[in-house]
Amino acid sequence: MLSKKEIKDIQSLSHKKARSETGLFVAEGPKIVSELIQIAPKQIQTIYAIEQWVAENKTVAATVLSDIELERISQLQTTNQVVAVVKQFESKEPNAGESFCLYLDTIQDPGNLGTIIRIADWFGIKDIVCSSDCVDLYNSKVVQATMASIARVNVYYDEEGIWLSKQQAPVYAATLGGNSIYEINKLTNGVLMIGNESKGLSDRTLAFATERITIPKKGAAESLNAAVATGIILSHLI
Amino acid sequence: MLSKKEIKDIQSLSHKKARSETGLFVAEGPKIVSELIQIAPKQIQTIYAIEQWVAENKTVAATVLSDIELERISQLQTTNQVVAVVKQFESKEPNAGESFCLYLDTIQDPGNLGTIIRIADWFGIKDIVCSSDCVDLYNSKVVQATMASIARVNVYYDEEGIWLSKQQAPVYAATLGGNSIYEINKLTNGVLMIGNESKGLSDRTLAFATERITIPKKGAAESLNAAVATGIILSHLI
Numbered sequence: 001m002l003s004k005k006e007i008k009d010i011q012s013l014s015h016k017k018a019r020s021e022t023g024l025f026v027a028e029g030p031k032i033v034s035e036l037i038q039i040a041p042k043q044i045q046t047i048y049a050i051e052q053w054v055a056e057n058k059t060v061a062a063t064v065l066s067d068i069e070l071e072r073i074s075q076l077q078t079t080n081q082v083v084a085v086v087k088q089f090e091s092k093e094p095n096a097g098e099s100f101c102l103y104l105d106t107i108q109d110p111g112n113l114g115t116i117i118r119i120a121d122w123f124g125i126k127d128i129v130c131s132s133d134c135v136d137l138y139n140s141k142v143v144q145a146t147m148a149s150i151a152r153v154n155v156y157y158d159e160e161g162i163w164l165s166k167q168q169a170p171v172y173a174a175t176l177g178g179n180s181i182y183e184i185n186k187l188t189n190g191v192l193m194i195g196n197e198s199k200g201l202s203d204r205t206l207a208f209a210t211e212r213i214t215i216p217k218k219g220a221a222e223s224l225n226a227a228v229a230t231g232i233i234l235s236h237l238i
Numbered sequence: 239m240l241s242k243k244e245i246k247d248i249q250s251l252s253h254k255k256a257r258s259e260t261g262l263f264v265a266e267g268p269k270i271v272s273e274l275i276q277i278a279p280k281q282i283q284t285i286y287a288i289e290q291w292v293a294e295n296k297t298v299a300a301t302v303l304s305d306i307e308l309e310r311i312s313q314l315q316t317t318n319q320v321v322a323v324v325k326q327f328e329s330k331e332p333n334a335g336e337s338f339c340l341y342l343d344t345i346q347d348p349g350n351l352g353t354i355i356r357i358a359d360w361f362g363i364k365d366i367v368c369s370s371d372c373v374d375l376y377n378s379k380v381v382q383a384t385m386a387s388i389a390r391v392n393v394y395y396d397e398e399g400i401w402l403s404k405q406q407a408p409v410y411a412a413t414l415g416g417n418s419i420y421e422i423n424k425l426t427n428g429v430l431m432i433g434n435e436s437k438g439l440s441d442r443t444l445a446f447a448t449e450r451i452t453i454p455k456k457g458a459a460e461s462l463n464a465a466v467a468t469g470i471i472l473s474h475l476i
Contacts, residue, residue, distance in 0.1 A: 035460075111349070115463050124456035149459050181473075215473060218362035221387050222273075224469065225353050231466040232473040235419075235453060 002048075002069055010048075010073040010085060016136045023088045025138035026073075027148075029080040035148035036086060043089065043151070048073060049082035075140040088138060091156050094127035096169040096191045100238065101127040103164065103171075105205045106196040107134045107226060114145020115227035116194070121149035123234045128155045129163050129191075131205070164208040167191060171210045173201055174233055176223075178212030181236045192233060197226050240286075240307055248286075248311040248323060254374045261326045263376035264311075265388075267318040273386035274324060281327065281389070286311060287320040313378040326376060329394050332365035334407040334429045338476065339365045341402065341409075343443045344434040345372045345464060352383020353465035354432070359387035361472045366393045367401050367429075369443070402446040405429060409448045411439055412471055414461075416450030419474045430471060435464050 012018035013026045024045060027033055030053060036044060037060060047062040050070055054062050062082070071079045094101050102120055107113050113135050120128055135142060137155050146153075158164075164171065170190040193209065195201030201209075215224065215232050224232070250256035251264050262283060265271055268291060274282060275298060285300040288308055292300050300320070309317045332339050340358055345351050351373050358366055373380060375393050384391075396402075402409065408428040431447065433439035439447075453462065453470050462470070 115466060118459050119462065119466055121457045121459035122453075122455055122462055124458075147460065152458050215360075217360055218476065219359045220362075220390055221356050221359035222385065224357065224360055225465070227463070228353060228357055228466050228469040231462065231470050235470040235473065238456065 002063075002065065002073070007072055010083070013085070014075050014140065016139070019088070019136070019138045024085055025088055025143060026075055026140055027084045027086050027143050028074060028076050028082065028140070029144070030082055032144065032146075032148045033082045033084045036084060036151055039148065040086075040089075040151040043087045044084055045087055046085045047082060048084075053081040076144070089151065089154075092154055093156055093163070094129060094154060096167045096171075097189055099126055100187055100189055101125070101129055101191050102230070103129045103131075103191050103193040103205075104134050105131045105193060105201050106199070107194065109197055109226075110135050110139045110141035111145045112197060112225070112227045113137070114142040114147075114150075116230050117142075117146045117153050117155065118149045119227060119231045119234060120153050121146075123238045125234070125238070126154055128153055130155060130157050132157055132159045132161060164191070164205065167208075171208050172237075173206055173209035173212045174214070174229055175201060175206070175212045176214060178214040180216050181213050181233055182216065184211075184213060184237060187237050192230075192237065194226055194230050240301075240303065240311070245310055248321070251323070252313050252378065254377070257326070257374070257376045262323055263326055263381060264313055264378055265322045265324050265381050266312060266314050266320065266378070267382070268320055270382065270384075270386045271320045271322045274322060274389055277386065278324075278327075278389040281325045282322055283325055284323045285320060286322075291319040314382070327389065327392075330392055331394055331401070332367060332392060334405045334409075335427055337364055338425055338427055339363070339367055339429050340468070341367045341369075341429050341431045341443075342372050343369050343431060343439050344437070345432065347435055347464075348373050348377045348379035349383045350435060350463070350465045351375070352380040352385075352388075354468050355380075355384040355391050355393065356387045357465060357469045357472060358391050359384075361476045363472070363476070364392055366391055368393060368395050370395055370397045370399060402429070402443065405446075409446050410475075411444055411447035411450045412452070412467055413439060413444070413450045414452060416452040418454050419451050419471055420454065422449075422451060422475060425475050430468075430475065432464055432468050
């Protein structure tokens with residue numbers, strides 16, 4: 001049984017302000033929670049779960065809740081067995097001269113950011129830099145879409161907007177009308193910049209590009225989803 | 239001013255049953271509606287819009303509504319200027335021997351289906367076959383995610399489940415543990431099968447595969463989103 005204060009504290013983590021103040025976030029559902037337990041056990045602060053989940057995960061310390069109690073602290077439309085309160089990961093400033101980095105310019109859809117983190121993790125990309133106006137990494141929809149890749153990829157927010165200006169490595173801008181990605185050699189370092197879902201890369205960001213690259217279009221669609229474009233480009237460049 | 243009956247009729251199009259009975263669906267927002275007016279004007283039955291949209295689209299016949307009235311007939315969380323009631327497109331059974339087709343097995347997330355249609359349109363793929371348990375093409379979230387590509391790609395539902403058994407062309411199954419997509423020659427005909435978001439391709443569907451193909455993984459993520467995987471594979475095969 002949870003106290004009113006506990007419920008309120010967990011619910012408050014749906015707001016960025018409370019997440020920043022406490023350094024915590026919420027992850028939900030058996031799949032992502034099980035994976036976080038495996039790969040980042042020290043990050044997990046508390047697990048709340050219904051009896052069924054607890055019975056299936058006997059080695060894990062968890063607070064047993066009723067369905068109704070779990071629903072109260074869940075941020076999902078459909079509550080799914082388990083809610084974990086997790087410590088935010090340490091974020092380090094990456095160097096594009098040492099490894100290949102993604103730079104995300106104003107990615108505002110949480111599903112897109114989460115999916116891009118999962119894609120980066122698939123292709124072995126360790127570092128993502130987000131412009132300060134990207135959606136918050138610990139937004140619950142971002143967390144869910146990462147499918148636990150959030151624990152494996154370093155995401156750094158460029159709060160001062162100066163990260164790009166410090167890089168010496170090549171900077172590739174995903175745009176319309178650039179060089180075909182089918183004709184670029186594989187890369188081991190540098191930056192791939194991905195722009196906002198509807199506006200693309202801002203002029204300010206584009207100014208840092210050393211090469212503009214494009215996924216050649218054979219049909220008529222006006223554009224590709226930002227996450228899909230990221231996946232396609234990485235599959236050709238990495 | 240709309241009558242109660244009109245409002246009810248339009249609202250009912252959020253249900254598949256009413257869409258099937260009337261042969262209509264709803265598309266919303268300036269971007270998709272403008273594109274549908276351009277590429278499929280004959281499909282559009284009625285346009286409802288606020289004054290601002292009507293003033294900016296003087297050549298288009300539209301019923302002017304107040305913000306509140308438009309909200310009432312909108313299926314989006316945030317109503318966006320214009321709602322169009324559109325006739326469903328004719329659907330033809332494709333032949334994978336003549337052109338390259340996508341086969342979607344139990345794709346249930348509307349955003350994924352819509353995004354896959356948009357990706358197909360980008361790569362010039364004209365035909366998609368859906369297993370009968372895929373989400374409905376005219377679900378409003380599917381329609382919105384296609385970004386008007388719904389008017390350019392033929393989507394055929396394999397209601398009897400026999401389409402695959404009739405194809406003579408090669409059938410590629412996107413799975414884990416197949417041949418690398420980086421080593422497959424470009425294709426002009428055949429089928430690419432994409433499986434359900436969490437369960438992948440069913441055994442029944444996999445039995446029709448002539449070759450299993452995989453996006454090689456360099457990192458640790460367990461899987462890729464179905465739409466992202468479709469985009470990556472098509473960028474290498476087409």
